Each structure stands twice: as C-alpha cells, then as structure tokens.
Amino acid sequence: MQAYIIDFVNLLLRWLHVIAAIAWIGESIYFVMLDNSLRSPKAAEDREKGVFGEMWSVHGGGFYHNQKYATAPAKLPNDLHWSFWKAYTTWLSGFALFVILYMVNPGFYLVNPNSPWQWAANLTGWQANILALAFLLGGWVVYNELCKRISPNMDRDGLLSVAVAVMMIVVAYLSTQMFTGRAAFLLTGAVMATAMSANVFFWIIPGQRRMVNAMKAGDAPNPLDGKRGKQRSVHNTYFTLPVVLLMVSNHYSFIYSHELAWVVMVLFIFAGALIRQFFVLMHAGKTRPAYPAFGVGLILLAFWVAAPSASSTSGDTDAQGPDQAQITGLIEQHCVQCHARNPEHAGFSAPPAGFAFDSWDEILGQKTQIQQVVASQYMPLGNMTNMSDEERDIIAAWEE
C-alpha cells in the first residue's frame, strides 16, 4: 500500500510539474520572442510617449499590439501583470518529485556503486542525500558568484557565458562520477533549473519591485536592475532546451549509463543552447542556420559516443550461446525481485518501468532492452543483486 501511495503521489506531482513547466517555459519563450521581434513604433505619438518597440500579432482570432517602453511609461497602471508563480511552482514540484523518487531510496537511486571514487561508491543513503542537496545548492552559489564577479555591470556578458559553459562541463563531469547515471542527468538538469528559478526569485522579481517602487516614488529606476533582469533571463532562455532534455532523459538508459555519459550530456547541453540561439536570432530578423547545424552535429557526435560498443553486444563467435535455462536462471537470480507482476521487493507495487520477467515469453520479448541495461550496468539497479561481469557476459552472448 505504501508503495502504491508513493506512486500515486508521484503521478500527481509529475502532472503538476509538467504543467507548471510548460506554462513557465512557454511564457518565457514568448517574452524572448516578443523582445526580439520589437520594431520601432510607426506612430509618432507612440514614440513621443516613450515607446521604444512594438509588435503586431494575430492569435486565437484576435489582433494584438504589444509595446515596450524604453524605460517606463510616464504613469504605471495599477494592474501590472507579474510572472513568478509558474517558476516557483515548477521548482517546488520538481524538488518534491526528486525527494520522493530519489531521496526516499538513495541507496538504489543516488549511490553509484561503480564510481571511480571509492568514497562516493561507499556513501550511505543519508550521505548521498546530503551530497545531492549540497550539489544543487553549490551549483546555484557558484553560478551566482560567476555572474556577480565576472559581469556585475552586465558589460562582460560574453565572458560570463563562457564561464557558465565551463561550469556546466564541470557539473556534468562531477555528477556522473558521484551519482548513478540517471540521477546525474537529473541533478545536472536540476542545477540549471534551480539557477533559472533562483534567478527569478533573487534577481529578476526583486529588481522589478525596486524599479516599480522607484517609479511610484517619482524617482528614476536604477537601469542596472533592468539590465540584470535581462542578463539572467537570457541565461534562462539558453538553459531551457538542455534542461528539458535532461529531465526526460531518465527514460533512456543508453544516454546516461555509458562510461562517457558526461561527454554525451555536455554535447546535448551545448546542442540545446545552439538550437535555442537560432530561434533567438531568427526573431531578431537574422537567420543563422549554422547554429542549429552545429547543434545537430553535436547530437550526431553524441549518437556516436553513446553507441553500444561491439564487444558488449556480441559474445564469442564460435562458442555456443547460453540456453533458455541459463538465461532464466540469471533473470530469476538478479531481476525478478523487482521485475515481476507482484514484486517481492517492498519498494515496488508494480513492475518498475513496466518490465516484468515472469515468463520466458516476456523475457524473450524484452531481450534487446535486457541486454542493453545489463551491458551498460544500469541494471540490476544499484547492482543490488550483485551481478558479476561473467554473468553480464552471458547475457550479452545470448542470441535467441
């Protein structure tokens, strides 16, 4: 019953998380598009009012005319629309999901028994939980310090972008060494997503409040507040595509269970940012197909890096492959505790990921997936059932 309740809560949280994220990212992409699509106002009276750019659009059967002021209109309306709850809801629901999916069972989901670092392979569940939280918090602190130290007045944003890119390579590397592959991808995505939400919470919204308060008091707003809000929201836009990829990656073990998973992750992060760059420039009237072409090149490189190596998919050519009894024996010994219609393992109320190996037909029907997850060492989860390398080789040599 307890496992069922956790699964149900998980479903509801995931639903909320995806909806909030769609609303947030949708709005954020819309405003970046709007900002880049602004053209000088045609009417002289608009220019006199201080309008700096405008965009005409048609949507849902109506015509819209957006205007952006160079600084602010002479008088602010009282019903100004603010955007922040979508960002906070996305982060809060995502964090809650992380807690129930990973932190309730850290021994399986976080601790990486194959870590090249002995201390990381030997972490207890609690230590792994604390390390994961420190990793998220540390990611934000480092990112925020980079912004404050490198480009405090927003005049060295180019250099800052390079520094943030290097930081993400380090984050990808460290996460895959310390945590299981699946958790590493999620945590790297969460480092970016946390920076995005914290940018809204600590800089963008407070900056906007200071600007509004100054205007209400009849003072000129500090232009640095506006520029900083813009700097952070530009970062957010480049984080968006990579974060979405990393969040959905947990269904695709081939990308995170590879030895060079951190390289694959870095390639995807840069590919996402480059593809985003194309759209940002396109709205500003510049078509630069080289960006997405380069992005697709990185994805092809990732395809090549993550491809299963020949040695892990074919066994000895002249030796007789393992027979049904041998395979069934290994699956019973190492997998069915969890992967059965009624799993013995108390953590599961149903077969994890929908994979049940109760009969030979089911085992045979899922041969490809079984071989893939066993060769990549993703399964048995956390090598809980101590599968040896020789046993893995037997699964790899199985040919029907």
Ligand code: HEC
């Ligand atoms: C301790 C429990 C446990 C054991 C033992 C275990 N698994 Fe899993 N398995 C899981 C969980 C949990 C998931 C879901 C994780 C996920 O969503 O990626 C999973 C997912 C899978 C998947 C789907 C992976 C994907 O791409 O989403 C396959 C295939 C699989 N296991 C096969 C196996 C095989 C084969 C064995 C034995 C060699 C095994 N598992 C042993 C818990 C276990």
